[in-house]
Amino acid sequence: MADSPTLHAVIFRIGALNCAAPAGIVREILPRLDATRIPGVGQAVEGLVNVRGTLLTVLDGHVLLQQPRREEDEGAIIVVEVGGRRYGLGVGQVVDFLEVPAHAVAERAELPGIDPRLVKAVGIRDGAHFIVLDIDALVAPIIGS
Numbered sequence: 665m666a667d668s669p670t671l672h673a674v675i676f677r678i679g680a681l682n683c684a685a686p687a688g689i690v691r692e693i694l695p696r697l698d699a700t701r702i703p704g705v706g707q708a709v710e711g712l713v714n715v716r717g718t719l720l721t722v723l724d725g726h727v728l729l730q731q732p733r734r735e736e737d738e739g740a741i742i743v744v745e746v747g748g749r750r751y752g753l754g755v756g757q758v759v760d761f762l763e764v765p766a767h768a769v770a771e772r773a774e775l776p777g778i779d780p781r782l783v784k785a786v787g788i789r790d791g792a793h794f795i796v797l798d799i800d801a802l803v804a805p806i807i808g809s
Contacts (some may be wrong), residue, residue: 671769671787673762674744674793679731681778682794683755684762684787689744689799693758696739697722708806710788713741722752728802729778733783744799751803760788769796 673684674693699711699722710722722741726733737756744753769787778795785796 668715669766671762671764671766671785671796673764673787673796674742675759675762675789676740677734677737677757677759678725678729679753681729681731682759682789682792683725683729683792685742685744685753685799686796687761691743691744691745691750693743694743694752696754697741699754706806710752713752715743719745720750720752722754723803723806725753725755728806729767745801746803746807749807751807754801755802760789762794764789 672687674687674690675684677680677683694715697713699713701711702709708724708727710724712719713722714720720741720743727730733755740755740758741752742755742758743750764787768789769785781799782802783795785797787794787796
């Protein structure tokens with residue numbers, strides 16, 4: 665991450681965490697859609713949504729990161745590409761698109777309350793820290809990668 669002169673990322677909130685996903689894997693951002701539950705799947709899978717005729721599996725970021733939902737968040741779905749397939753990541757709120765210099769991002773760090781294997785890096789924006797999530801590691805237990 666530090667080799668790149670600039671990090672481009674989508675910043676979003678999951679519970680009390682300010683998170684980021686590299687812009688290169690984000691395909692689109694959708695408003696919160698009601699997902700149809702899939703019988704027999706874990707709580708981390710919200711279900712399926714129909715996006716312009718294509719079914720999209722939506723994963724619940726709150727369950728994956730063990731964060732409580734905040735009432736004031738309207739919710740959104742960030743469509744990410746992982747292993748050549750698209751998945752939706754349910755988040756509390758999309759905050760911004762971010763472009764930060766590499767020196768504002770430090771490699772993975774241990775953070776209280778979050779599995780360090782899910783963190784690629786930690787950055788700072790307007791004085792507030794954000795976590796660059798390793799989306800592959802986040803969804804791997806669910807999709808079997």
